Amino acid sequence: VALMATLPTTDRLLLGPGPSPISSRVLAALSSPQRSHLDPELLDLLDDVRGMVGQVFRAPADHLTVAVSGTGTAAMDAAASNLVEPGMSVLAIVTGYFGERLAQIFARQGAYVERLHVEWGRSVDPAAVERAMVDNRFDIVAMVHGETSTGVCNPVAAIAPLVRRRDALFVVDAVTSLGTVPVDVTAWDADVVYSCGQKGLGAPPGLSPISVSPRARRGAPTSHNFACDFAQLEAFWVRRQYHHTISSPLVYALHTALSEVIEEGLDARWARHQTAHQALVDGLAGIGLELFPDPQHRLVSLNAVRIPPGIDEKAVRARLLSRHGIEIGAGLGPLAGRIWRIGLMGSGATTGNVQRVVAALAEALGRKP
Numbered sequence: 001v002a003l004m005a006t007l008p009t010t011d012r013l014l015l016g017p018g019p020s021p022i023s024s025r026v027l028a029a030l031s032s033p034q035r036s037h038l039d040p041e042l043l044d045l046l047d048d049v050r051g052m053v054g055q056v057f058r059a060p061a062d063h064l065t066v067a068v069s070g071t072g073t074a075a076m077d078a079a080a081s082n083l084v085e086p087g088m089s090v091l092a093i094v095t096g097y098f099g100e101r102l103a104q105i106f107a108r109q110g111a112y113v114e115r116l117h118v119e120w121g122r123s124v125d126p127a128a129v130e131r132a133m134v135d136n137r138f139d140i141v142a143m144v145h146g147e148t149s150t151g152v153c154n155p156v157a158a159i160a161p162l163v164r165r166r167d168a169l170f171v172v173d174a175v176t177s178l179g180t181v182p183v184d185v186t187a188w189d190a191d192v193v194y195s196c197g198q199k200g201l202g203a204p205p206g207l208s209p210i211s212v213s214p215r216a217r218r219g220a221p222t223s224h225n226f227a228c229d230f231a232q233l234e235a236f237w238v239r240r241q242y243h244h245t246i247s248s249p250l251v252y253a254l255h256t257a258l259s260e261v262i263e264e265g266l267d268a269r270w271a272r273h274q275t276a277h278q279a280l281v282d283g284l285a286g287i288g289l290e291l292f293p294d295p296q297h298r299l300v301s302l303n304a305v306r307i308p309p310g311i312d313e314k315a316v317r318a319r320l321l322s323r324h325g326i327e328i329g330a331g332l333g334p335l336a337g338r339i340w341r342i343g344l345m346g347s348g349a350t351t352g353n354v355q356r357v358v359a360a361l362a363e364a365l366g367r368k369p
């Protein structure tokens with residue numbers, strides 16, 4: 001008999017770029033009895049999820065608020081495949097790895113994509129967005145709110161009115177920001193805003209909340225992608241017609257996670273993430289470490305930490321995992337080997353977890369806390 005891998009039995013403290021830890025309530029929800037995708041009990045849960053997704057996005061009542069079956073990447077595909085007709089032009093604001101992915105996803109749908117590149121580690125200047133739009137008419141402007149590859153938060157609220165004035169559709173990736181920092185689809189008047197389950201909301205990956213404006217659906221082509229066609233998703237989620245077999249355990253988990261977000265309150269949740277972030281900045285300073293982005297650009301839920309010279313960064317991460325049971329992330333692309341990424345998201349964003357990761361880093365680096 002071939003040796004089989006076994007299921008995990010020990011806890012890991014997930015402080016990487018996602019997934020974040022799931023609470024015991026969310027974990028328990030996953031083992032509730034299975035229901036079919038058209039079971040009346042499941043459909044009632046979907047109604048709740050639609051309402052709660054609208055609440056956490058602060059979306060207007062006329063937005064379609066559902067969850068795409070799939071991870072954040074599927075939600076990116078949903079945004080692009082439902083909006084783009086060949087020949088459309090898109091301004092993609094690229095401040096890191098995920099902005100570049102967004103640009104590529106729009107290009108694959110046949111759009112002409114112009115990239116506004118920003119140095120990794122900085123947020124985009126709204127004036128640069130304004131300049132990019134002066135001589136060109138874009139059908140769509142797409143950007144990432146919380147850039148997970150660099151730990152930067154982009155000023156969506158300042159860019160939103162510029163996009164609206166130019167009459168373009170506005171697509172915002174809130175994968176790492178939702179549930180951790182203010183996201184306000186109503187104030188932004190944004191057209192497609194999507195997130196994921198596994199970061200600020202504290203659910204497992206696999207169902208990705210999305211908010212779609214009526215404007216985004218007017219005159220939209222038939223989606224090039226059947227699985228995430230907005231019209232089909234609406235038929236299933238709202239009119240209860242079969243489209244795909246949504247995973248009931250993931251619905252239970254997302255329903256529970258969203259309930260926890262709403263019980264805590266968005267303001268309190270954002271404040272908790274801010275407090276944990278500040279505790280981390282202070283704790284890291286105590287062992288001679290600092291964050292990569294300047295303070296005014298930082299995303300509190302994803303902390304990019306400069307790796308000191310001469311450190312075997314992979315060995316440090318391996319030691320954190322094996323000796324301390326803590327996962328942190330590596331750098332991506334040009335930041336590989338230059339930063340670690342410490343996520344403080346969802347139920348992981350506590351000062352207790354900050355103390356644990358700072359103490360573990362101090363031990364692994366041989367520094368006195």
Ligand SMILES: Cc1ncc(COP(=O)(O)O)c(C=O)c1O
Binds near residue numbers: 018071074144147176
């Ligand atoms: C900003 C951002 N967008 C999109 C994604 C893609 O999400 P997923 O990995 O869930 O497919 C991620 C994942 O980390 C992300 O951080």
